Amino acid sequence: MRQITxxxxxxxxxxxxxxxxxxxLREQGCQVSGSNLEENHxxxxxxxxxxxxxxxHDPEYLPPAGTVVFSSAIPAENRELRAARQRQxxxxxxxxxxxxxxNQRPSIGVAGTHGKTTTTAMIALLFERSGLDPTFLIxxxxxxxxxxxxxxxxxHLIAEVDESDGxxxxxxxxxxxxxNIDxxxxxxxxxxxxxxxxxxxxLSGSEYAVLSADDPHTPWLQRRAxxxxxxxxxxxxDLQARRLERDGLRTRCRLFFQGRRLGELELAVPGRHNVAxxxxxxxVGHLNGLKFGAMCSILREFSLPERRFQVLEEQGMTVVDDYAHLPTQIKINLETIREGWTPRRLWAVFQPHRYSRMRYMSQQFAQAFALADRVIVTDIYPAFEQPIPGVSARQVAQAIAREHPQVHYAQDKEEVLRLLRCQARPGDFIIGFGPGDIWxxxxxxxxxGRPQIKG
Structure with missing residues (x-):
């Protein structure tokens, strides 16, 4: 990497x-600037x-020299990006x-379809609380x-790794x-x-691999480790959880390493997936010299990252915001609620994410919502994509409705809000799914606060 100036x-x-x-980069001492389509947090x-x-985005924002960084969300025809290339x-x-x-320091890269944000945050917390002062990107x-x-x-550098664009x-x-891979x-x-x-x-570029024994792709992957x-x-x-117990937001299990019992792991977060x-x-901590007992103590009060089963309200009814947007993730979260809570009714509010994903996946959501009592589907959040003819949230709602008797398609977020205010009742559990703006x-x-109860 170049000098920090x-x-x-x-x-x-x-x-x-x-x-x-x-x-x-800024904390490292670099001069940093940027542009963004809109103001956000x-x-x-x-x-x-x-x-x-x-x-x-405007070529005037570019510095006279230095490095210009872009992501896959930026189209090749972006005028600022084109100007940067023209100016060499x-x-x-x-x-x-x-x-x-x-390449600057020993690195830990966390990839996978589900759970990589939470896993990266947990690793970073273990290293941080153990006095190792890591660099992290989550x-x-x-x-x-x-x-x-x-x-x-x-x-150490600990980084979440995005597989979406190769x-x-x-x-x-x-x-x-x-x-895992899904x-x-x-x-x-x-x-x-x-x-x-x-x-x-x-995986082939690493010195050590940490893989899920539960994932069907692992036998193929481990031959490359x-x-x-x-x-x-x-x-x-090698590291195994047994005898899982669930109670609302808390989860407990017994921990074994290569057949030897280590003790109990208790988390202040719900679900089998978070135990994984x-x-x-x-x-990862073990491979870097940390002790299991100390690590379990650190993880006991771990808080999930933003938008990962984030509880917004628990007075009268429970309202949760969650990033899940794939059938497997949604199904696991609904199972987690059924195992840890006893709601009057379970509502699932789903905002599909990206037209390209719905083009090949819309029919797969049919079974994902089986454990919900009520399902609301609203329009697709496009991210940086343009609409694709023939791909719509209504198709997703219709696919779910073939397996579920209580599915409502809401054209926009205002209609979702009206439905919840009119129909949700005390004792209900409401969870929203999607990386977009359904939150x-x-x-x-x-x-x-209280729903509008009529009659």
């Missing part, structure tokens, strides 16, 4: 991954760090910048860490963690085999 300019600096990289967090952020500035993808940072902030990015004085195959993490991003990969092979290429440690619930896992995330984090409805509903 370099200038970096981020096109689309308000994204979660881009803002974290910008913060770490990430932009507002960066300005007090001394990072000027311009709204909109150094232009790199954000994953290439992450690769440069990872897709979403956690109250436990006070943010989602930091440049530390310690030797760039992650060029990263060389010293330790590669793969939480059918996603096929608009880029084309088929599941290509997706699996991309994780194999990511130089050294390996597995985690999970399966009997063959914790096992992955504990495995705005849930926050407004929670803030309004």
């Amino acid at each position: 370099d200038q970096y300019h981020f096109i689309g600096i308000g994204g979660d991954g881009m803002s974290g990289l910008a913060q770490v 990430r932009v507002r967090e960066l300005r007090p760090l001394g990072i000027p952020v311009y709204l909109g 500035l150094r232009v790199i993808h954000r994953q290439d910048l992450l690769a440069e940072l990872m 897709g979403s902030p956690s109250r436990s860490l006070g943010g989602h990015a930091k440049w530390g004085s310690g030797t 760039y992650f195959t060029g990263l060389k993490a010293q330790m590669a963690v793969i939480t 059918r996603d991003h096929l608009n880029y990969y084309g088929n599941e085999e290509a997706l699996e092979h991309s994780f194999g290429r990511f 130089a050294r390996l440690l597995t985690f999970g619930f399966a009997p063959q896992a 995330n914790a096992l992955a984090a504990l495995a 705005q409805v849930l926050y407004r509903f929670a803030a309004l």
